[in-house]
Amino acid sequence: xxxxxxxxxxxxxxxxxxxxxxxxxxxxxxxxxxxxxxxxxxxxxxxxxxxxxxxxxxxxxxxxxxxxxxxxxxxxxxxxxxxxxxxxxxxxxxxxxxxxxxxxxxxxxxxxxxxxxxxxxxxxxxxxxxxxxxxxxxxxxxxxxxxxxxxxxxxxxxxxxxxxxxxxxxxxxxxxxxxxxxxxxxxxxxxxxxxxxxxxxxxxxxxxxxxxxxxxxxxxxxxxxxxxxxxxxxxxxxxxxxxxxxxxxxxxxxxxxxxxxxxxxxxxxxxxxxxxxxxxxxxxxxxxxxxxxxxxxxxxxxxxxxxxxxxxxxxxxxxxxxxxxxxxxxxxxxxxxxxxxxxxxxxxxxxxxxxxxxxxxxxxxxxxxxxxxxxxxxxxxxxxxxxxxxxxxxxxxxxxxxxxxxxxxxxxxxxxxxxxxxxxxxxxxxxxxxxxxxxxxxxxxxxxxxxxxxxxxxxxxxxxxxxxxxxxxxxxxxxxxxxxxxxxxxxxxxxxxxxxxxxxxxxxxxxxxxxxxxxxxxxxxxxxxxxxxxxxxxxxxxxxxxxxxxxxxxxxxxxxxxxxxx
Amino acid sequence: xxxxxxxxxxxxxxxxxxxxxxxxxxxxxxxxxxxxxxxxxxxxxxxxxxxxxxxxxxxxxxxxxxxxxxxxxxxxxxxxxxxxxxxxxxxxx
Numbered sequence: 001x002x003x004x005x006x007x008x009x010x011x012x013x014x015x016x017x018x019x020x021x022x023x024x025x026x027x028x029x030x031x032x033x034x035x036x037x038x039x040x041x042x043x044x045x046x047x048x049x050x051x052x053x054x055x056x057x058x059x060x061x062x063x064x065x066x067x068x069x070x071x072x073x074x075x076x077x078x079x080x081x082x083x084x085x086x087x088x089x090x091x092x093x094x095x096x097x098x099x100x101x102x103x104x105x106x107x108x109x110x111x112x113x114x115x116x117x118x119x120x121x122x123x124x125x126x127x128x129x130x131x132x133x134x135x136x137x138x139x140x141x142x143x144x145x146x147x148x149x150x151x152x153x154x155x156x157x158x159x160x161x162x163x164x165x166x167x168x169x170x171x172x173x174x175x176x177x178x179x180x181x182x183x184x185x186x187x188x189x190x191x192x193x194x195x196x197x198x199x200x201x202x203x204x205x206x207x208x209x210x211x212x213x214x215x216x217x218x219x220x221x222x223x224x225x226x227x228x229x230x231x232x233x234x235x236x237x238x239x240x241x242x243x244x245x246x247x248x249x250x251x252x253x254x255x256x257x258x259x260x261x262x263x264x265x266x267x268x269x270x271x272x273x274x275x276x277x278x279x280x281x282x283x284x285x286x287x288x289x290x291x292x293x294x295x296x297x298x299x300x301x302x303x304x305x306x307x308x309x310x311x312x313x314x315x316x317x318x319x320x321x322x323x324x325x326x327x328x329x330x331x332x333x334x335x336x337x338x339x340x341x342x343x344x345x346x347x348x349x350x351x352x353x354x355x356x357x358x359x360x361x362x363x364x365x366x367x368x369x370x371x372x373x374x375x376x377x378x379x380x381x382x383x384x385x386x387x388x389x390x391x392x393x394x395x396x397x398x399x400x401x402x403x404x405x406x407x408x409x410x411x412x413x414x415x416x417x418x419x420x421x422x423x424x425x426x427x428x429x430x431x432x433x434x435x436x437x438x439x440x441x442x443x444x445x446x447x448x449x450x451x452x453x454x455x456x457x458x459x460x461x462x463x464x465x466x467x468x469x470x471x472x473x474x475x476x477x478x479x480x481x482x483x484x485x486x487x488x489x490x491x492x493x494x495x496x497x498x499x500x501x502x503x504x505x506x507x508x509x510x511x512x513x514x515x516x517x518x519x520x521x522x523x524x525x526x527x528x529x530x531x532x533x534x535x536x537x538x539x540x541x542x543x544x545x546x547x548x549x550x551x552x553x554x555x556x557x558x559x560x561x562x563x564x565x566x
Numbered sequence: 567x568x569x570x571x572x573x574x575x576x577x578x579x580x581x582x583x584x585x586x587x588x589x590x591x592x593x594x595x596x597x598x599x600x601x602x603x604x605x606x607x608x609x610x611x612x613x614x615x616x617x618x619x620x621x622x623x624x625x626x627x628x629x630x631x632x633x634x635x636x637x638x639x640x641x642x643x644x645x646x647x648x649x650x651x652x653x654x655x656x657x658x659x
Contacts, residue, residue: 060620068627074617157627229632550654 050196051210056189057152058173059216061166061180063225064258064437068157070166070180070270072173075153076131077124080113081145088113088144091137092122095146098133099123122146124171125153160267161229164283165221165382165435168273176273177281179219179435182383186439189216220437222258227251230547231261235522238540239265242527248285248414249523249540250433251548254422254516257431257446259380260548262415264288286378286385288523289411290504293491293533294348294473296407298508299420300356301345301464303368305457309359312342312460316352323351328399330354330406333532345464346472348488350406357405365401366393371452372420372430374412379432379447388412407491414506418521421508424461424485425516428453466513474507477538479545482554483513486541488533493526502526507537511545517554520544 003011032040061070078099082088092109101109101123112120123130137146154169167178175184192213231249239247251261264284268276282288304310321335330350336343344352357365369375375390389411391400403409415433423430429449436444465485468474473488486509493502505527510519522537522544530536548554628634639645648654 067630068623071620071624071627073621073624155624155628157624158631159633161632226632 048198050198052194052196054192054194054213055152055173056191056213057215058154058169058189059187059218059440061187061219061221063162063221063223063228064260065225066220067225069162069221069223069225070154070156072152072154074150075125075127076135076148077151078122078126078131078134079147079149080109080120080122081147082113082116082118082120083144085113085116088120091144091146094140095122095134095137099126099130125151154271156270158225158229159269159271161225161232162223162263163267163270164264164281164285165223165262166270167281167383168270168276170274177383178270178283179221179382180270182381183219183436187216187219190214217440219439220441221435222253222260222437223262223435224260224551227548227551228261228263231544232263232265232267234540234543235263235265238524238536242524242529242531242536244524244528244536245526246284246288247522247524248288249544250285250414250418250521251544252418252422252433252519252521254425254510254519255431257419257422257433257449258437259433259435260518262435283382283384284523284525285414286380286382287413288525289386289388289413290523290525291408291491291494292410292412292417293407293489293504293506294350294353295417295421295487295489295506295508295533296410296412297345297348297353297405298424298461298465298487299369299372299374300353300360300365300405301341302372302424302453302457302461303365304341304356304360305460306368306453307360307364309356310341312340312464314341315339316341316344316355318344318349318351321351323354328354328402330402342464342467345487346467348468348473353405354402357401357403360401360405362393362396362401365404366390366396368452369404369410372423374410374416374420378415378419380415380434381436385415386413388416407489414521414523417506417508417523418519421487421510421521422519423452424458424465425510425519426458427455428458462513465509469509473532473534474509474538476534477507477509477541477545479511479542479549482511482545482549484509484511484545485513485516486510486538488538490531490533503531505531505533505536507533507541509541511549512554517552518545518548520548 058072060068060072063069078095080088080092089110092113096106096109099122109120109122126134131148134146135148152173154173156163156166163178165178167180168176169180170176173188175181175187180187190213193210195208195210197208231251235247235249238244246265248264249261250259252259262285264282266280268280273281305312315338318332318336318339320337321332323330332349332351334347336347336349336352339347339349339352341356343349344356369390374388377385377387391409400409419430419433426449428451430452431449432447434444434446438444462485465487466483468488469477469484469486474486477484477486486507489506489508491504492499493504494500495502503526505524506522508519508521510516520541522540524536524540527536640647
């Protein structure tokens with residue numbers, strides 16, 4: 001078949017047009033599949049794959065016996081998938097009354113439904129009862145739906161007990177206070193990641209673990225739950241009895257520094273931490289700074305005897321209760337003409353103590369104050385442990401040693417005081433208090449005890465402290481069948497530039513004196529009516545001691561105690 | 567002719583062996599997949615049981631809350647606190 005020239009031209013045009021079209025398509029394909037391969041692969045992945053974060057389970061916190069203090073359990077969090085504002089409103093109306101929410105929270109949910117938000121939290125971490133009340137609402141055929149997500153919820157079974165030690169967590173299980181905060185990195189674990197492939201209806205059909213979650217580690221504390229409970233109960237009774245502002249108690253194992261109980265009043269419920277005042281959250285056993293008053297005479301006596309300033313029977317003139325020298329004015333509660341070194345501590349003479357302080361001298365006294373741990377925060381693994389205020393030596397005036405001798409011009413915390421008093425109980429060693437027994441079964445090692453005074457000095461000071469309880473200011477701490485060593489303290493508070501008639505009463509002691517096992521320190525802030533440490537804090541020491549003796553079997557074998565006299 | 571029939575047998579035997587191998591491989595593979603599913607199911611069950619144990623431990627701890635126990639002992643069972651002067655016997659371990 002012959003084709004003419006015009007037809008041939010048309011065939012060529014059609015052929016080249018077709019070829020151009022094929023080349024164009026090939027070019028686009030090359031562009032899509034070669035040059036932009038990465039970009040479009042990513043686009044498809046974004047449409048079909050979702051990366052989900054897996055929240056790790058927070059570790060459990062136990063007391064020394066293995067009783068649970070804090071645990072995380074799975075709970076349901078409810079949300080509305082808002083497809084239709086009207087129906088979502090009706091749906092929320094049906095379930096809103098069945099769960100506890102504040103007025104503000106209810107208003108906020110209504111606002112978000114009206115604004116057409118697609119995902120609205122109704123309540124996170126529902127209680128079991130709340131979940132059972134609302135779980136079947138989806139069966140009623142609304143187009144909007146209530147969804148449930150599993151989330152871990154922190155539970156504190158003992159409620160307020162040990163609240164200041166435990167602290168608390170936020171809504172996303174992040175540590176906010178206490179050991180939950182200070183050891184957050186250990187307890188919280190590590191979140192995992194999972195890559196989920198979705199089908200056309202957004203249903204998951206395959207899961208690939210990118211990173212597996214690591215659950216948080218479990219902590220065992222040194223706290224003895226029954227003792228902690230008892231101490232908190234008795235402290236509350238004393239604070240209420242004396243209409244005091246607050247108080248703190250610490251019970252410590254004299255030998256290894258393990259804390260059996262540590263509390264501050266008022267306490268709080270850790271599961272309600274977000275609604276707790278900042279002042280209540282403060283762990284006063286670690287952060288309450290105050291003038292220690294006469295309890296500090298124990299540190300004075302130890303420093304003076306260690307430096308051989310005088311012996312325990314050396315007599316001092318006590319000026320019948322009134323002593324003044326230039327700007328220095330010191331008074332005693334009970335007037336004494338002369339007192340021996342021993343009796344200055346036993347009867348708590350401020351005038352006598354001031355003279356011992358001045359004899360000891362600024363430099364030696366300052367060095368021993370630092371050796372006893374004042375001015376250094378304790379290594380206790382809890383947040384907000386204060387280091388107190390010890391003026392540097394260059395800021396001491398000519399009377400500083402006299403004032404510090406009877407517990408003024410220095411700010412200390414209760415935990416620092418128990419650490420210092422325990423030096424006497426432990427035969428001259430500074431033992432750091434510890435709250436952490438083990439992490440996931442691995443024993444936690446405390447720093448090594450440091451000898452700071454000789455055994456002889458600690459023995460002499462123990463004898464003096466026994467007399468304080470037997471015949472001195474601490475008689476109300478006497479135990480019927482067991483020897484106790486202790487020291488009372490009462491200090492005026494300094495507020496707005498002057499000393500006020502507001503007091504901090506304290507008592508610290510240990511037992512059994514032959515081989516001390518337990519050291520206790522008590523501080524009551526601003527008691528009304530009776531305010532001396534010997535009247536307010538010493539009886540509480542006695543109550544707590546009896547309970548501790550009972551649970552720890554202290555002195556039973558050696559001293560043949562028939563039991564604990566109530 | 568004889569040679570031809572031997573070839574036929576060889577091919578049939580090879581086909582049979584290959585088919586048997588394929589069958590064994592697929593059934594093993596299927597069983598393996600089943601084991602995989604079972605392993606995953608047991609893993610999930612273990613996780614669920616662990617969660618249940620934790621939940622029950624939490625419930626037990628709530629029931630043994632010392633404040634609650636004290637309230638029940640004093641208010642419901644009518645026990646009293648020790649009186650002053652009373653001696654509580656210490657039992658050694």
